[in-house]
Amino acid sequence: MKKVSFLVMLCILIFTSCVTSKKYKELESKYNRLRNNYENLDVKSQEQTNKLVQLSDDISKLNKELDAAKEQNRILKKQYDDLQTMQTNLSNASQKEMQDLLKKIQQSEESLQQKEDELREKNKKYMELQAAMEKQAEALAMLKKKVADALIGFEGKGLSVVQKNGKVYVSVDEKLLFKSGKWDIEKPGLEALAEVSKILEQNADINIVVEGHTDNVKYQGTGALSDNWDLSVKRATTVVRTLLKNTTIDPKRITAAGRGEFIPLDTNETNEGRQKNRRTEIILTPKFDELLDILNQ
Numbered sequence: 001m002k003k004v005s006f007l008v009m010l011c012i013l014i015f016t017s018c019v020t021s022k023k024y025k026e027l028e029s030k031y032n033r034l035r036n037n038y039e040n041l042d043v044k045s046q047e048q049t050n051k052l053v054q055l056s057d058d059i060s061k062l063n064k065e066l067d068a069a070k071e072q073n074r075i076l077k078k079q080y081d082d083l084q085t086m087q088t089n090l091s092n093a094s095q096k097e098m099q100d101l102l103k104k105i106q107q108s109e110e111s112l113q114q115k116e117d118e119l120r121e122k123n124k125k126y127m128e129l130q131a132a133m134e135k136q137a138e139a140l141a142m143l144k145k146k147v148a149d150a151l152i153g154f155e156g157k158g159l160s161v162v163q164k165n166g167k168v169y170v171s172v173d174e175k176l177l178f179k180s181g182k183w184d185i186e187k188p189g190l191e192a193l194a195e196v197s198k199i200l201e202q203n204a205d206i207n208i209v210v211e212g213h214t215d216n217v218k219y220q221g222t223g224a225l226s227d228n229w230d231l232s233v234k235r236a237t238t239v240v241r242t243l244l245k246n247t248t249i250d251p252k253r254i255t256a257a258g259r260g261e262f263i264p265l266d267t268n269e270t271n272e273g274r275q276k277n278r279r280t281e282i283i284l285t286p287k288f289d290e291l292l293d294i295l296n297q
Contacts, residue, residue: 023224031233034257052129059122066119069112076105136166136286143203143284144168150195159192167285170196174278181221183234185242193242196282201247208254209283210243212236215274216261233258239280 080101087098140163147170148161155161158173174180177189185193200208212232219227225234236256244251266273 020224020226024226024230027224027230027233031229031258034233034255037255052133055122055126055129059119059126062115062119062122066112066115069108069115073105073108073112076101076108080105140166140168140286143199143206143286146203147196147199147284150199151192154188154192154195157188167283170282170284172280172282173275174280175275177239177280178235181219181231183231183238185238190242193239197243197245197247197249200243200249200253200284204250204253205287206253207285207287208243208249209285210236210239210254210256211281211283212239212256212258213263213265213277213279213281214261215264215277216268217274227260229258229260231258232260235280239282243282 083098083101144161144163147168148155151159151161151170154176158176160169160171162169162171172189172192176192177185179186200206212235214228214232216228219225219231221231225231233256236258240254240256243249243254261268261277264273264277265279266276268274268277
């Protein structure tokens with residue numbers, strides 16, 4: 001009888017292990033796709049910044065070339081004036097030399113005009129980009145204020161709103177959203193996310209990334225999750241579903257990502273540091289459509 005019970009338990013353990021491995025692979029595949037999407041957003045943001053820097057360098061270089069061309073034109077005009085004086089005094093001045101100099105002056109003026117046209121076009125694009133960036137910065141600051149105003153009752157209670165790197169970060173401590181090792185959202189967290197949802201619903205031109213973060217204490221739970229990385233992914237997707245529930249937010253605007261223990265805010269050697277590291281970040285990024293249109297012209 002004991003041998004039969006042992007075989008039954010062994011079969012159950014093997015079956016449970018298979019199921020867990022399959023779910024883990026599905027979660028790992030989803031995480032890799034989400035991570036690629038997030039990295040693509042960062043790559044696009046960096047490419048746009050690089051293009052803007054290159055454009056500023058081109059304008060500076062063109063200004064220097066324009067100044068050099070103006071100086072050359074001044075010298076050539078002086079040479080021409082001197083030659084005219086010499087022609088008055090010397091009737092046998094060389095006609096060929098005069099024609100060569102006139103040709104150089106004409107070529108210099110044509111080159112100068114071309115450079116001025118190029119500079120005018122570069123300046124126009126630069127001004128358009130600058131205006132678009134200022135417009136986005138103002139929109140971002142306004143968005144940060146709206147979010148902060150909406151969540152003012154939660155700030156200092158495990159929630160903060162900051163603006164950095166061209167984005168708005170809503171950082172929510174674990175204690176406001178989840179119990180330790182769990183991913184079901186607690187009532188205070190649901191209330192805070194409901195306010196965030198209202199803002200996101202009113203600002204359709206904002207992309208959203210939800211990142212789950214943990215400390216480095218080994219995950220002690222059982223079931224479908226095997227480590228902190230799994231837990232951070234599960235918490236991120238739970239927050240995403242909560243934000244989308246009963247709203248008109250387009251799911252294509254939002255990305256869920258689990259970052260595990262690998263991007264800590266503080267040391268994991270103290271209780272205070274680990275508490276800071278256990279968080280969920282809702283990252284709001286303005287779309288770069290207008291900037292892209294200008295750069296691609």
